[in-house]
Amino acid sequence: MNQKFTLFILLAIIYIATAVGQMTQQDTMYVYRSAEPIVIDGKADDLAWADAEWFAIDQVWIPYNATMADGDFEGRFKLSWDDEYLYILAEIVDDMLSDDHENPLQNWWDDDCLEVFIDENRSKGGHERNYNAFAYHVSLFYDAIDLHTNGNPINLKNNIEVVMDTLGNNTYMWELAIKNYSAAFDSGDPEASRVFLHHDKLMGFTLAYCDNDQTTSRENFIGSMYMAQSVANDNYKTADYFGTVLLVDPNHDNVSVDEFQPKPFSIFPNPASNYLTIESAENSLLEISSIDGKRVRSVKIERGNISIDITDLPKGIYLLNLTSDNHKHSEVIIKR
Numbered sequence: 001m002n003q004k005f006t007l008f009i010l011l012a013i014i015y016i017a018t019a020v021g022q023m024t025q026q027d028t029m030y031v032y033r034s035a036e037p038i039v040i041d042g043k044a045d046d047l048a049w050a051d052a053e054w055f056a057i058d059q060v061w062i063p064y065n066a067t068m069a070d071g072d073f074e075g076r077f078k079l080s081w082d083d084e085y086l087y088i089l090a091e092i093v094d095d096m097l098s099d100d101h102e103n104p105l106q107n108w109w110d111d112d113c114l115e116v117f118i119d120e121n122r123s124k125g126g127h128e129r130n131y132n133a134f135a136y137h138v139s140l141f142y143d144a145i146d147l148h149t150n151g152n153p154i155n156l157k158n159n160i161e162v163v164m165d166t167l168g169n170n171t172y173m174w175e176l177a178i179k180n181y182s183a184a185f186d187s188g189d190p191e192a193s194r195v196f197l198h199h200d201k202l203m204g205f206t207l208a209y210c211d212n213d214q215t216t217s218r219e220n221f222i223g224s225m226y227m228a229q230s231v232a233n234d235n236y237k238t239a240d241y242f243g244t245v246l247l248v249d250p251n252h253d254n255v256s257v258d259e260f261q262p263k264p265f266s267i268f269p270n271p272a273s274n275y276l277t278i279e280s281a282e283n284s285l286l287e288i289s290s291i292d293g294k295r296v297r298s299v300k301i302e303r304g305n306i307s308i309d310i311t312d313l314p315k316g317i318y319l320l321n322l323t324s325d326n327h328k329h330s331e332v333i334i335k336r
C-alpha cells in the first residue's frame with residue numbers, strides 16, 4: 001500500500017470513530033481557521049461554517065445517563081477561530097426556553113444557558129477560584145457568568161459576543177465569538193492577559209447546555225464530552241476532563257501530517273505550587289530556567305508520567321523546555 005493510501009485509510013478510520021462514538025478525553029477536535037472574521041448574528045451563512053464538522057452535545061451528565069424525552073433537548077456545534085476569537089456555532093433544540101431568575105448572578109446554572117468551558121493553554125487543573133480556565137454560563141440574555149477569585153459569581157459578558165437566533169421548531173442557533181485570556185486574567189484590566197490564537201495551538205474545550213423547562217431549576221445538564229459518573233459535574237471546578245482542540249490553519253506553511261498528531265508533551269497544573277506533572281510520549285530532557293536565565297532543573301525523563309517537585313522554587317515565572325529526539329517544546333510556567 002502506498003503511503004498516501006495508508007494515510008487516507010487511517011484518517012477515514014479516525015473520522016468514523018469520531019462520527020459514531022462519544023467524544024472522550026483521548027480525542028482531539030481539529031478546528032480550522034476562518035479566512036475572514038465571522039459575523040456574529042446567529043446565522044450560519046459564514047464561509048467558515050460551511051465545511052466545519054459538527055460535534056454532538058449528547059452526554060447527559062445530570063441526572064447521569066438519563067434518557068431525555070424526544071424534543072426535550074438536542075444539541076450540536078461547530079468551532080472555528082482566527083487570531084482574535086474562538087468561534088462557536090451551536091444548534092440547540094429545546095422545547096421550552098426558561099429563565100426564572102431575573103438577577104443573572106442568582107442560580108445562573110438553573111436557567112437555560114449554554115455553558116462554554118475553555119482552558120486556553122490546555123494546562124488542565126483547578127479553575128474554581130482562578131482563571132486557569134473559564135466556565136461561561138451564557139444566558140438567554142447574553143450574560144456570561146463564571147466564578148470570581150473570591151468565590152462569588154461574576155458577569156464576564158465583555159469576554160463574549162453572542163447572538164441567538166430562532167430557527168423555528170424549538171430550534172435555536174447560537175453564534176459566539178470568545179476572547180481568550182491567560183490565567184492572569186483580571187476583569188479590571190482584561191487586555192493585559194489577552195491571548196491571541198495561532199496555528200498549532202492546543203486548547204481545552206467542552207460545550208454543555210443547562211436545560212430548565214420552567215420548573216425553576218435545571219432538570220438536565222448535557223455536555224459534549226464523555227464524563228465518568230464520579231466526575232460528571234466537575235468541569236466547573238477543574239479543567240482535567242475538558243476535551244482537546246487543536247487549532248489548524250490550512251494556509252500555514254509546512255502543514256504536515258505530523259502536525260495533525262497530538263502534542264507529545266502535556267504539563268499541568270499551571271500555575272503550580274508544589275508539583276508539576278509532565279506527560280511525555282517520548283524520552284526527553286526537561287529543563288526549567290528562571291526568568292533571568294538561571295537553570296533550576298535539568299532532568300532526563302522517560303516516556304510516561306512524572307512529577308517534578310518544585311516546592312523549593314521561589315514564586316515567579318519560569319521557562320520549561322522539553323527536548324526529545326523528534327520534538328522541542330517550550331512553555332511558560334508559573335510557580336505560586
Ligand SMILES: [Ca+2]
Nearest residue numbers: 039040041043
Ligand atoms: Ca454568522
Ligand SMILES: [Ca+2]
Nearest residue numbers: 072094095096
Ligand atoms: Ca428542554
Ligand SMILES: [Ca+2]
Nearest residue numbers: 119121123132
Ligand atoms: Ca489554563
Ligand SMILES: [Ca+2]
Nearest residue numbers: 094096212213
Ligand atoms: Ca429549556
